[in-house]
Amino acid sequence: EAGVTQFPSHSVIEKGQTVTLRCDPISGHDNLYWYRRVMGKEIKFLLHFVKESKQDESGMPNNRFLAERTGGTYSTLKVQPAELEDSGVYFCASSQTGGASTDTQYFGPGTRLTVL
Amino acid sequence: AQSVAQPEDQVNVAEGNPLTVKCTYSVSGNPYLFWYVQYPNRGLQFLLKYITGDNLVKGSYGFEAEFNKSQTSFHLKKPSALVSDSALYFCAVRDLRINYGQNFVFGPGTRLSVLP
Numbered sequence: 001e002a003g004v005t006q007f008p009s010h011s012v013i014e015k016g017q018t019v020t021l022r023c024d025p026i027s028g029h030d031n032l033y034w035y036r037r038v039m040g041k042e043i044k045f046l047l048h049f050v051k052e053s054k055q056d057e058s059g060m061p062n063n064r065f066l067a068e069r070t071g072g073t074y075s076t077l078k079v080q081p082a083e084l085e086d087s088g089v090y091f092c093a094s095s096q097t098g099g100a101s102t103d104t105q106y107f108g109p110g111t112r113l114t115v116l
Numbered sequence: 117a118q119s120v121a122q123p124e125d126q127v128n129v130a131e132g133n134p135l136t137v138k139c140t141y142s143v144s145g146n147p148y149l150f151w152y153v154q155y156p157n158r159g160l161q162f163l164l165k166y167i168t169g170d171n172l173v174k175g176s177y178g179f180e181a182e183f184n185k186s187q188t189s190f191h192l193k194k195p196s197a198l199v200s201d202s203a204l205y206f207c208a209v210r211d212l213r214i215n216y217g218q219n220f221v222f223g224p225g226t227r228l229s230v231l232p
Binding site for chain 1: 120148150152157158159160161162165167206208219220221222223224225
């Protein structure tokens with residue numbers, strides 16, 4: 001069974017540019033989460049999809065971030081325009097249908113974003 | 117507010133010796149506790165979780181963790197460390213009162229180095 005995949009693995013962009021990160025969850029997982037780790041600090045929750053619907057987006061830092069999950073399969077996270085403080089590692093995770101709080105979330109390898 | 121502390125940024129241990137990576141948490145309700153490990157250039161891998169029942173939880177790669185409610189701790193342990201255990205370890209908690217426990221709150225991570 002393939003795990004959670006993320007693309008790209010690394011992205012280097014200049015301040016003001018746009019970047020789109022992609023996450024493909026484990027097949028059949030309705031729950032998809034985005035997290036990020038900034039500057040070696042703790043990993044912070046960004047948002048949670050159940051299928052194509054946003055269940056919780058309370059962790060999104062501001063309106064420069066837009067997440068979508070059209071069709072309830074893969075998800076994209078767009079940052080527009082990127083700022084220096086957006087640099088960090090963006091993780092995606094998925095969990096099985098039902099999304100109980102006891103479910104294990106399976107994480108992708110992350111996308112390392114560097115904004116210059 | 118819920119939070120997770122990992123008081124040690126770095127833990128060094130000799131191969132073959134027992135290891136402990138510490139984690140304490142603060143939540144209002146009953147906690148669901150998890151440990152994840154991140155190897156270089158890899159995503160977070162699930163190690164073990166405590167939901168309910170026996171306070172001693174056994175997980176992958178010979179790791180175990182003990183839930184201590186009175187001390188609000190969930191320390192990760194292994195009787196005999198291997199050089200291959202060297203990685204970044206994250207403790208995480210879920211609070212059922214926040215989005216039905218869907219989101220993780222992570223600790224800042226502890227880097228474990230096992231010396232040959």
